Amino acid sequence: MSKPVVAITRPKDRAKKACEIVENLGGSAILAPTLDLQPVNSESLKDLVSKKDELDWIVFTSPTTIVSLNKFYPDFIKSLNCKLAVIGNKTGKLAEKNGLAVDLMPEDFTAEGLIEEFKKREITGKTIGIPRTASARPVLPEELEKLGNTVILAEAYKSLFPMDEKAVQDLIQKIENKEIDAITFTSPLTVENFFKIADDKAKLAQLLNDNLLTVCIGPITAKVLDEYDISYIYPDTYTVPDMMELLFKTWRENNG
Structure with a gap:
């Protein structure tokens, strides 16, 4: 089974642990913060x-x-x-x-x-x-x-708009090229800023629905994804480790 490529959109100073979890679970992490603190x-x-x-x-x-x-x-x-x-x-x-x-x-x-x-x-x-x-x-x-x-x-x-907007634009390009398997969001602003950077919001939402597994940390973040009609999953316990465990479990079930 190939390694899933997982996009992490949380602030850079909080993302190290998330990247480590992805690597430890057998995936590859792409960091593109859509929020800075x-x-x-x-x-x-x-x-x-x-x-x-x-x-x-x-x-x-x-x-x-x-x-x-x-x-x-x-x-x-x-x-x-x-x-x-x-x-x-x-x-x-x-x-x-x-x-x-x-x-x-x-x-x-x-x-x-x-x-x-x-x-x-x-x-x-x-x-x-x-x-x-x-x-x-x-x-x-x-x-x-x-x-x-x-x-x-x-x-x-x-809570600031991303300082490195290019990293997010590069992520969107990778999504268009079908180089990303899953994307994670850990707060409403990570979703909102992600779509603010996109030129074609409807197209990006469709790409997420068609090609990616979208995982968010909990129901508050999920409400923003609902606004874009994006399908998603979130864990029973609203933590990054639980979010990543659910992501890999679901991805393997879908790609086994």
């Missing part, structure tokens, strides 16, 4: 840091948040004296590596999953800090406020 010391982040002692909870939704806080405020995390909620194993492991104990991590690695956990525990009347990207969906702060909490939102990093 840049830590920023925003005014809102400064405000959150200044209110550290007012926090009852802090929520880390991605590893990049922790990286950004460590870059600009190296003493902030180690001096936190509040409860910690995280979304995702990777975020939780990095928080623990930084000396924090994780008090809450939902089984469903989405904002909705975290909201459900806060509802179950009847967490209300608390001050909750959420450092994240400004382009993140509003559902998490909105729903936590509906529960009667005070939310302090802070921009910890920016």
